Amino acid sequence: MPNLDLALKDMMAIDGALGVAVVDYGSGMALGHLGSSNTFDLTVAAAGNTEVVRAKLRTMEQLGIQEEIEDILISISSQYHIIRPVTGRKGKGLFMYMVLDRSRANLALARHRLKDIEQNLEI
Template sequence: MANTEASLKDVMGSIDGSIGVALVDYNSGMALGTLGGGDLDLNVAAAGNTDVVRAKARAMEMLNLKESIEDILITLSTQYHLIRPLTSRSGKGLFLYLALDKGRANLAMARHQLKRIEADLEV
């Protein structure tokens, strides 16, 4: 099991094209930890993407979908933004947010690595 800091470092080191990563509290919109980001303000991104997760959860509820969100992908012209809600008991109410450089990232591998890192994360 890895702590938050080690997991964020793992994301940045093992996922090609990583720009920045944050562990976010879904209830407050606050980032519990961030790494990287460059020109991207990860605290603002954390708050904004909390609204995205909440909106999708509401839509699923209205559609009576009895499934869980595996991840949410937002594709921009030069970036991918990946949101992965944590599924462990200790991670309930949290999600990982990852921004990727579209030209350097392999989306399938990024999703695979993020899933692996999430499984090892102990909050």
């Protein structure tokens, strides 16, 4: 089972990956991140996307939706941002965050690989 560092490296190996992080949505802190870009700061993105996850979970609770979020996709003109809550027993309260270069990434394949990495993640 991959540990955090290996999971981050596996995430960065996905075609088009620009940056990745594993984030605690209770605190908004990134437990780890890889990648860099002049256009975004992963620690700022981790904190900001924590609010996205919290808002969606609150909304689902208010609506009585008893399902788990698979992922949240935000697409902008040059990038895909994927937020995937960790559902495993040892990862509750965490989410995986990935930024992909839209011109190089295969979104379906990236989502599939992220799911595999998430299922094996142990923190």
